[in-house]
Amino acid sequence: MSELHDLMTAFAAIGSTGDGGVCRLTGTPADKQARDLFVREISQRGLLPRIDPIGNMFGVAMLMPASQDIVMVGSHLDSQPTGGRFDGAYGVLAGLLAVQALRDRAIANPGQARRNLAVVNWTNEEGARFQPSLTGSSVFAGSLALEDAYACRDGDGIALGAALDAIGYRGSSELEFRPVRYVELHVEQGDRLERAAADIAAVSGAWVTRKMSLVFEGEVAHTGPTPMARRRDALRAAARAIEALYSEVEHDNAGAHAAAARISVFPNSPNVIAGRVRVWFEIRHHNEAVVLATSNRFLERSQKEANALGVEISMAADEHRETILLDPAGVDLVHRVAGDLGMKALTLQTVAGHDALAIQRRIPVSLIFVPSEAGLSHNPREFTAPDALDKGYAVLTETLWRMVTAAS
Ligand SMILES: [Zn+2]
Structure with a gap:
């Protein structure tokens, strides 16, 4: 044709x-x-x-x-x-x-x-x-x-x-x-x-798709002299959350598809520890129970990891497509x-x-x-x-x- x-x-x-x-x-x-x-x-x-x-x-x-x-x-x-x-x-x-x-x-x-x-x-x-x-x-x-x-x-x-x-x-x-x-x-x-x-x-x-966007709130500070112990690094907490998503999906082995494909970093300067980071996450599976269980485990784990880094997490968007x-x-x-x-x-x-x-x-x-x-x-x-x-x-x-x- x-x-x-x-x-x-x-x-x-x-x-x-x-x-x-x-x-x-x-x-x-x-x-x-x-x-x-x-x-x-x-x-x-x-x-x-x-x-x-x-x-x-x-x-x-x-x-x-x-x-x-x-x-x-x-x-x-x-x-x-x-x-x-x-x-x-x-x-x-x-x-x-x-x-x-x-x-x-x-x-x-x-x-x-x-x-x-x-x-x-x-x-x-x-x-x-x-x-x-x-x-x-x-x-x-x-x-x-x-x-x-x-x-x-x-x-x-x-x-x-x-x-x-x-x-x-x-x-x-x-x-x-x-x-x-x-x-x-x-x-x-x-x-x-x-x-x-x-x-x-x-x-x-x-x-079924669940699309979540999480905001990680830390504290801006100099990347050099700031003592390591007092840093509240939002980008580090986001990195742990991203890895938590993939590892929960792989560990579950139920065939779900997941991604973290967009990130915004504030102030996004090489010399400033990120004070605020937003990441867009999604997880998909034909069975709603798998999507809910996996995404909830991911959220719990991200929360725990962020707490350990002194970073707060809030959910900016949480969209369910049934x-x-x-x-x-x-x-x-x-x-x-x-x-x-x-x-x-x-x-x-x-x-x-x-x-x-x-x-x-x-x-x-x-x-x-x-x-x-x-x-x-x-x-x-x-x-x-x-x-x-x-x-x-x-x-x-x-x-x-x-x-x-x-x-x-
Ligand atoms: Zn298309």
């Missing part, structure tokens, strides 16, 4: 990091450039462009003008600072081509389509510049208030609302249709499909389509967060994975073979066709 590969190449050039990857943080010039190109592609293909107040972008195909109902397909065009070219962009661009192809198919088969269809690019899925992640899809689903989303600030204090204004993507009205289903095609970002030599995964649910079950009928449909197309399909749970997980609070969703080579993602070397991309596109298109033509 050379058109898909050409589109992927065109978008990979926007915010290119020169090493195969992309950096397209929400509300930046690179985000604007990707959005501008997406609008052009929507219009050139005869779809109707729409932008809602949080900057979610839609390209609508009126397959059944008498109906208010709309099936949606999409993902996100923003990326991590070290993003790969497939994460998100694949789902948006395959969705764009699928909507165009199905519009043509509906014209060639009059009377078959019963509802409308739209491709969507959700704002700030990654949460790299503005937290929380899944911002646009959460506003659309009604689980995040628009004003709260606008007020999210980046590291320089710039609010998301102002950033959207600055790039011209703060829309003025909600999508005028009634969403009935959402489908997202995404690279797996893990290695389970590859290990099973399978083509497609129908995602049945999501792992286990999610996706619509089983959607899982069955993806399996039937993959089977009809002669592909090998698995059922998996997603470890990573996706817009589909936000949208499932409002309407039934289907999340479809294609293999990621070596399970590598959020990395410039993220890769999925062209043939695997084509298979995902084929499953996506047929799944959407059955959704827009189904009797109910």
Whole structure:
């Protein structure tokens, strides 16, 4: 499907990091450039462009003008600072081509389509510049208030609302249709499909995630003459906590995934013992009890280690993402389509967060994975073979066709 590969190449050039990857943080010039190109592609293909107040972008195909109902397909065009070219962009661009192809198919088969269809690019899925992640899809689903989303600030204090204004993507009205289903095609970002030599995964649910951000309060002092015994070193306490997280997870051996991937240090000077450090921790597992037990052991141990160093710990954020079950009928449909197309399909749970997980609070969703080579993602070397991309596109298109033509 050379058109898909050409589109992927065109978008990979926007915010290119020169090493195969992309950096397209929400509300930046690179985000604007990707959005501008997406609008052009929507219009050139005869779809109707729409932008809602949080900057979610839609390209609508009126397959059944008498109906208010709309099936949606999409993902996100923003990326991590070290993003790969497939994460998100694949789902948006395959969705764009699928909507165009199905519009043509509906014209060639009059009377078959019963509802409308739209491709969507959700704002700030990654949460790299503005937290929380899944911002646009959460506003659309009604689980995040628009004003709260606008007020999210980046590291320089710039609010998301102002950033959207600055790039011209703060829309003025909600999508005028009634969403009935959402489908997202995404690279797996893990290695389970590859290990099973399978083509497609129908995602049945999501792992439980606990994201904790801890603040370590010590005391600033000269790194040289200050007597060792009187130091209250916040960075040292943070280092012990980071190691405590990994060792609890490894010791438990239950298969949980954990990381401490962001740190801020005050005053961050080589000559001043850190007085205040904040670290972002997360732990994921399909079983909530494992997440709770492991994270609580980690917290207890960190507290004990910090006490011994004269450092105080406080919890700045503690976010639980509960286990999610996706619509089983959607899982069955993806399996039937993959089977009809002669592909090998698995059922998996997603470890990573996706817009589909936000949208499932409002309407039934289907999340479809294609293999990621070596399970590598959020990395410039993220890769999925062209043939695997084509298979995902084929499953996506047929799944959407059955959704827009189904009797109910
Ligand atoms: Zn993604």
